[in-house]
Amino acid sequence: MTNPPLLSVDGLRVTFPVRGSLRRSRFAAVEGASLTVEENEIVAVVGESGSGKTTVARCVVGLQRADAGVMTFAGSPLPARRTAELRRAIQMVFQDPRSSLNPRMRVGAIVDEAWSMHPSVAPPGPRADAIVAALADVGLEPDVADRYPAQLSGGQCQRVSLARALALEPRLIVCDEAVSALDVSVQAQVLRLLLELRTTRRLSMLFISHDLGVVHQIADRVVVMRQGRIVEEGTADAVFSAPSHEYTRALLDAALELNDLGT
Numbered sequence: 001m002t003n004p005p006l007l008s009v010d011g012l013r014v015t016f017p018v019r020g021s022l023r024r025s026r027f028a029a030v031e032g033a034s035l036t037v038e039e040n041e042i043v044a045v046v047g048e049s050g051s052g053k054t055t056v057a058r059c060v061v062g063l064q065r066a067d068a069g070v071m072t073f074a075g076s077p078l079p080a081r082r083t084a085e086l087r088r089a090i091q092m093v094f095q096d097p098r099s100s101l102n103p104r105m106r107v108g109a110i111v112d113e114a115w116s117m118h119p120s121v122a123p124p125g126p127r128a129d130a131i132v133a134a135l136a137d138v139g140l141e142p143d144v145a146d147r148y149p150a151q152l153s154g155g156q157c158q159r160v161s162l163a164r165a166l167a168l169e170p171r172l173i174v175c176d177e178a179v180s181a182l183d184v185s186v187q188a189q190v191l192r193l194l195l196e197l198r199t200t201r202r203l204s205m206l207f208i209s210h211d212l213g214v215v216h217q218i219a220d221r222v223v224v225m226r227q228g229r230i231v232e233e234g235t236a237d238a239v240f241s242a243p244s245h246e247y248t249r250a251l252l253d254a255a256l257e258l259n260d261l262g263t
């Protein structure tokens, strides 16, 4: 028998109130979206701004309630109200590394706090050593533990966000535009790190991005969203070399044009 996917999302629908509407009407930000992420797989969700990518990500981590749809994790239903164990197993890394870290806490305390919230994975020995090890895992020097987020670069902050997520030994990391705010060279370093971690930690990732160049570097499979619906899905190679949907072709053309402008 084959294992169930690590994450399965089936028929997800999310609506929001239409702003300014007198009749309290709602619109569907996500309409019937279905996708899977297998163990050790990186699945990217791409699409233009407003296509519903972040809303899907927020549903997966339990930050947003869905109107309809079924989600499972390792074969078991994902309840709207998450257990501590599920909150630990599915971690999210956000776009803006600085604002996702508490500015008043030193980096060491930020990592330590994650363990205090999830004692089931807290290291048994001295915390200081474990913090240094957690930082080393994401390529940060020990002295970073004593610094505040404002004293770090954007790339270093994003590595701290990753260290905090990884300290909880998650099975799935949901990256929402996790490298979009970084310079291109720093982006490449963080993408390399994510690929390394996928191998060393056997991680799975749901990688939300509007940047097809980034997605090409990291994803095994790509899901294309437009106006709340999934319009195309396939291996990254297939989607990039022979997109079947007109919208995907337009996204790829737009990305190529941007690339040309940058050269």
Ligand SMILES: Nc1ncnc2c1ncn2[C@@H]1O[C@H](COP(=O)(O)OP(=O)(O)OP(=O)(O)O)[C@@H](O)[C@H]1O
Pocket: 016, 017, 029, 047, 048, 049, 050, 051, 052, 053, 054, 055, 056, 210
């Ligand atoms: N909390 C909310 N209340 C009302 N409307 C919302 C809310 N969150 C998202 N939306 C709307 O739902 C639609 C999808 O938004 P979403 O953020 O999921 O798209 P996205 O593809 O991630 O876009 P972006 O790349 O710009 O973040 C948009 O029209 C957005 O304005």
